[in-house]
């Protein structure tokens with residue numbers, strides 16, 4: 001008993017139209033030599049002039065890709081089944097490892113190969129690598145978002161680790177963007193990670209967001225929230241908003257000039273001291289996780305063009321009641337930034353007025 005070799009259609013004219021042949025060989029290399037003796041010309045179709053396997057041809061031994069075994073040195077024994085699989089024109093442009101990595105979402109009819117390609121071509125900016133940004137970035141990288149930008153000026157501190165799950169003990173003292181980048185690269189090297197270890201201001205925000213398809217606000221202070229909202233409205237950039245405090249969370253998705261913006265709901269930031277920050281009032285870590293993943297879900301749906309986004313809706317979550325409520329929100333024609341006659345036409349750095357700490 002030898003080795004059963006499955007021959008793909010394009011090579012069958014060399015094997016007298018047989019789709020399956022028996023051959024010998026103690027490894028793939030030897031098998032190819034022996035195949036060529038029986039069916040002259042087959043080797044030059046499979047290997048280049050240096051004898052290396054052509055890159056558009058894959059070998060599988062008993063359903064295992066030899067590139068994840070020993071390549072053409074992969075050993076064979078009697079009874080093994082070898083499949084020769086060439087790339088087929090009109091098929092997918094995915095690498096074999098991408099097909100395997102994303103298989104559980106490619107099989108969803110709402111995603112498929114076309115949707116996966118959209119994800120791989122998408123560019124998402126995450127502002128804040130903290131409680132919201134951590135889970136959000138993990139799942140977006142895992143799903144295969146092509147490019148993820150990370151903005152955060154802070155360094156990792158021990159009190160962050162309770163909820164900012166992308167940072168580990170060993171990262172304390174490290175720039176948050178760098179710490180997050182390392183984890184995301186480790187999950188999925190397909191993703192290009194761009195870091196902005198800086199404080200986002202009226203001076204730099206426009207330049208940064210213009211590179212991206214959608215922005216995620218994972219900051220936890222009012223000056224940044226209003227700055228990000230206004231910049232996104234002014235540059236017509238979709239925005240996923242979420243806020244968290246204690247056991248509560250809120251989320252909405254903003255498509256500028258189509259759906260209400262953050263200022264339509266809350267026209268002005270509260271004066272300093274009226275609404276406490278997480279630093280002062282506390283936050284249950286999982287609440288950040290839940291809201292961060294709601295943002296990730298919204299972004300994936302936006303990129304795929306599937307489902308109903310939280311546009312015109314404010315999702316209000318309470319962990320103690322375990323309640324999710326969707327409130328209808330409306331565009332305000334008099335909104336200072338997205339209304340008919342906007343009065344805010346330049347970005348405002350509220351930190352000049354507020355004395356809130358910049359990050360959570």
Ligand SMILES: [Zn+2]
Nearest residue numbers: 261264335338
């Ligand atoms: Zn508005």
